[in-house]
Amino acid sequence: MLKAVGVMSRDVKSAVAGAPNQQQANVGRAQDFWRTVQRIPAGAEVAADPESRRRQIVVVSGWIAETRILPDGRRQIFDFLLAGDVASVCDSHMGGRSFIALTNVEIADAAALTSCEGSERASASIAAAIHRREQRLFDHIVRIGRLTAKERVLNLLFELYDRLEAIGLVKDNAFKLPITQEVFADALGLSVVHISRTLKELRGEGMLTIGRGLIALHQRRKFAAVA
């Protein structure tokens, strides 16, 4: 549990902990929230339980991919959910979408957050998270619709960089990237082979360094043009 907290987004932490001056009163409620945390193994689908129909979840730790698989096997990834992100798993399969855990994942009930004290703060955080996700969707459309392969890779990497940095998961310009190149390809509408080549090229240009599961980004400057 402590490990999980270390990995949580500012939003989740502050919303659960409450403002400093009201912390004591919230302990009970916060525990209610923590009791809703559940673990999902890498590769599994994040489904809405049969009981709680429409369900808004908060990611506590790990990576989740929001995807659709076409009848012929082609796959498209819409978005990556990181710690602190919120999603409506309710109608997931309804719209031909599913949430796949890319790593071991911990999720919790967004509803449980709202019922804590400081519910206005929590609701606001949740609304903000949902709003950010919508913005990401637009960015993603531009990415796959109008950027070249190199731009797409860089653009997505920098998005992830910014998001991970915001939740304290970036160290020395580097972060852990627990996804295969195939996942990357399915997010960016490219082939695995071309992802590999593109990364090689970017490595050659000194834009990034890859090693031991970590990826480091350099020269944010040049990137400004792509953002």
Added chain:
Amino acid sequence: MLKAVGVMSRDVKSAVAGAPNQQQANVGRAQDFWRTVQRIPAGAEVAADPESRRRQIVVVSGWIAETRILPDGRRQIFDFLLAGDVASVCDSHMGGRSFIALTNVEIADAAALTSCEGSERASASIAAAIHRREQRLFDHIVRIGRLTAKERVLNLLFELYDRLEAIGLVKDNAFKLPITQEVFADALGLSVVHISRTLKELRGEGMLTIGRGLIALHQRRKFAAVA
């Protein structure tokens, strides 16, 4: 005004008119709604008025494109808004998005709808419209991320077909398509030239017929595979 009504979506009509048994009581409120209607000329941007900051609009007639333009001139269209669709023009420019009228357009205030009698019905309609738009966004991502040019064109045309049919704007398998091929290209992440060629090919295969601003789609069957 009557002409406008003839073109409205079922949602807008029913929400404004109210259930048959309570129609009389609604006349006053409905007029409030109609008073919020405003006309936007083709090519103009649909902006949130300075007064009403965050603004949810309902499209009454015409076509609107939700777009983003990159610094270097590349353009991506996220979605087309037709009669009955709802959008939050509030943070439009905030997220690098803008709403462009592709034809002369009539829009109204969604808020005014809600304040009419039958507000639960209205709210539900609005929520449904917003939900459908989100689904379209996902479809669009799959389209530009994983479909070939021919598939993209067909898929988008059939989406438009279905939506226009739902609001009574399809006659004899044909509908009015008031957009240039360049707009089509910017929506599908292709070049104008390739759109032209693709349409030619589809015409050759008997999938569609174009003439006098109308486009007719045939053989929905074959399309099932792409849907």
Added chain:
DNA sequence: CGAGACTTTGACCGTAGTCAATTTATGTGG
């Protein structure tokens, strides 16, 4: 009828896809 916008066509190019083989991790059990 003429001007400007839109569409179509041809020739050519380049980005990204495909297929297949090889190399490099990543584990896993002995």
Added chain:
DNA sequence: CCACATAAATTGACTACGGTCAAAGTCTCG
């Protein structure tokens, strides 16, 4: 700790889908 099995990444050769450029052809609409 090594050997082996499997997944992931890389590379090469070739293909093809879609982009670009430029010119010609059509529409529209004052």
